[in-house]
Amino acid sequence: MIVPADSPFGPENLPYGVFSTGGGSPRIGVRVGEQVLDLSVALGDAGFAEPSLNAFMAQGYDRWVDVRGRIQELIAGDVPAEALHAVGEVTLHLPFEVADYVDFYASEHHASNVGRLFRPDAEPLLPNWKHLPVGYHGRAGTVYPSGTDVVRPSGQRKGPDGPAPVFGPSTRLDIEAELGFVVGTGTPANTPVSPDEFPRHVFGAVLLNDWSARDIQAWEYVPLGPNLGKSFATSVSPWVVPILALAEARIPLPGQHDPEPLPYLRESRPWGLDIELAVRWNGQQVARPPYREMYWSPAQMLAHLTVNGASARTGDLYGSGTISGPEPAERGSFLELSWGGRDPLTVNGESRTFLQDGDEVVVEGTATTGSGTKLGFGEVRGRILPAR
Structure with missing residues (x-):
């Protein structure tokens, strides 16, 4: 996957968010350049089809490190087209349920x-x-x-x-x-x-x-x-x-x-x-x-x-x-x-x-x-x- 070298959303960043497309259900994605990577599709993990980050965050530090490494490895190669959505074509939501x-x-x-x-x-x-x-x-x-x-x-x-x-x-x-x-x-x-x-x-x-x-x-x-x-x-x-x-x-x-x-x-x-x-x-x-x-x-x-x-x-x-x-x-x-x-x-x-x-x-x-x-x-x- 090609990301411009000067992009503020390159492989060193990979921020998480919750997005939807075409009126569909919200799900978890990561911003890569000017695109959103659908993690449920890209990683084949139904846990990322959730409408908030809470369940993923609760899995803890080792899980955060593992998923981040998998995403970086994935985007270094070819990413399936169906897992990518232009940032300008998605609706972004509150990314997590606020507890306190x-x-x-x-x-x-x-x-x-x-x-x-x-x-x-x-x-x-x-x-x-x-x-x-x-x-x-x-x-x-x-x-x-x-x-x-x-x-x-x-x-x-x-x-x-x-x-x-x-x-x-x-x-x-x-x-x-x-x-x-x-x-x-x-x-x-x-x-x-x-x-x-x-x-x-x-x-x-x-x-x-x-x-x-x-x-x-x-x-x-x-x-x-x-x-x-x-x-x-x-x-x-x-x-x-x-x-x-x-x-x-x-x-x-x-x-x-x-x-x-x-x-x-x-x-x-x-x-x-x-x-x-x-x-x-x-x-x-x-x-x-x-x-x-x-x-x-x-x-x-x-x-x-x-x-x-x-x-x-x-x-x-x-x-x-x-x-x-x-x-x-x-x-x-x-x-x-x-x-x-x-x-x-x-x-x-x-x-x-x-x-x-x-x-x-x-x-x-x-x-x-x-x-x-x-x-x-x-x-x-x-x-x-x-x-x-």
């Missing part, structure tokens, strides 16, 4: 920016931030596949000078450009996962947009954190990039943790990922958030998620939190890019701060590979509809 959803807050740059905006008279980082990966528990039922429209949420909001809260559609609707990590192999209750065990439990990564109603969030988040300002919609990309494909993208975390994390968060070789996102607002690129700048690693987030005895389950999704770098053009939310609305962006000639009805946001992502080419995540896309 947790979103973290792992970027020091993002957390510091939000602290300055929400608490201008206090220290940007709260005292716990450098001791543990802060997170909140979201709603699995409102995780949607890329391309699903997002209805503007309504809720309580109160301006700084308002005498009382009011109810209505959010006027400060935002994005959060993130990576999401998908648990493949779960754990029993009361069985914490150490950071070094991460590769045997986490199957892959997706692009994630945690849509956020900042005015609802600002009024509700003290003292228990985000709820309705976040729970209305989270979008994920259709392709799950295997953790096995990201080995060459591993890099050291940016600097030493200070203070040193508690023992359960220590890794033998702390690592991050050299992944760069691009955010497009109505077609115009407005930011390039760098995942390599994250303070807490994916493995540390999983360790923290399970340390209290909570089980991990196949299909669990946990997000990195907004990815932001040190430069203004590297900020992964419009809250930061417009500095709370004070510094509007110019988008296609218009002065903009937060999302308007009809706006569309696309987040794309690429990682480094051993050959020097870029490995692609595809995109996560969403359009804003008016409140109902």
Whole structure:
């Protein structure tokens, strides 16, 4: 099978997804170049005729390695024509059944920016931030596949000078450009996962947009954190990039943790990922958030998620939190890019701060590979509809 050498979906990648053709049943495929390889046909395995990745992911690390090797061997030769479908001719679906959803807050740059905006008279980082990966528990039922429209949420909001809260559609609707990590192999209750065990439990990564109603969030988040300002919609990309494909993208975390994390968060070789996102607002690129700048690693987030005895389950999704770098053009939310609305962006000639009805946001992502080419995540896309 011929795949262009510079394709972001070459043999080093092979992301998994769920697709259908002609109104048929959804099934599991792998993207190879600009085609989707139907695994049930190509490998002669009825297990890949399932409408989600969950059953395959639950089979564990050794199975993931074996199937990946078989696919790479297969595409190095001739692939049966009936096993291939053009990407543009298939319908892509949510690739896995979401068991639980947790979103973290792992970027020091993002957390510091939000602290300055929400608490201008206090220290940007709260005292716990450098001791543990802060997170909140979201709603699995409102995780949607890329391309699903997002209805503007309504809720309580109160301006700084308002005498009382009011109810209505959010006027400060935002994005959060993130990576999401998908648990493949779960754990029993009361069985914490150490950071070094991460590769045997986490199957892959997706692009994630945690849509956020900042005015609802600002009024509700003290003292228990985000709820309705976040729970209305989270979008994920259709392709799950295997953790096995990201080995060459591993890099050291940016600097030493200070203070040193508690023992359960220590890794033998702390690592991050050299992944760069691009955010497009109505077609115009407005930011390039760098995942390599994250303070807490994916493995540390999983360790923290399970340390209290909570089980991990196949299909669990946990997000990195907004990815932001040190430069203004590297900020992964419009809250930061417009500095709370004070510094509007110019988008296609218009002065903009937060999302308007009809706006569309696309987040794309690429990682480094051993050959020097870029490995692609595809995109996560969403359009804003008016409140109902």
